[in-house]
Amino acid sequence: MATTQLNLTVRKPSNSVAVIDIHGEVTGAAETPLMSAYEEASHNGVRTVILNFSNLEYMNSSGIGLLVTLLIRVNRQKQRMFSYGLSDHYQQIFQLTRLNEAISIYPDETSALNAAG
Template identity: 30%
Template sequence: MKYQTELKEDILFIRLEGDLIASADTQGMIEDIDAMEGGKVLLCAVDLSNVRFMDSSGMGVLVSLLTKFRNRGGELVLIKPSDHIRKLLIVTKLNAIFTIAENDSFATQFLKESIY
């Protein structure tokens, strides 16, 4: 799995590509995110549009990220998951805890409104 991060308008955008499964890459990503801005970033958008496959470990990564941001008093949103990822979220009932945005602008709007 590859990932890129970008801080834009006080929102951390994480863009994932490939398979979201247990690997050194996913652990490294979580550590990088923890270190960013000393944990002061409150809002996060995870772009899943280029994720082909996700297993239970990948779901655990998303839940872990959501927990980290909510524990800081922030929020996390998922951007444009594929049909396969959406079905997994529904089957596992994780669709009830994640907000799904169709694009960056909707994610930005939702996140900005979530903390005010």
């Protein structure tokens, strides 16, 4: 089994918002840590989950697939998923895969938190 070079931390700036800080690589090997981080983030009435990609080192196509399955889980919990910190390159990949139509992209944490309300 492939190993992952990924470190995820979960913060809760408010009762209704959780931020998942992504450090490292999002590949197929990231499934278990990413879903565990989401479980931790989505407890206790969280309405918006924000992914912080500021320290993303690499994401391959399996990583994009993981974001799709994560988004499905978020939608089923009637939550929203936002993101910030994406480089121009990864913003292009969101555009290529049309994930930008499902995950709102913000330039920084302040903008994402303001949008989360």
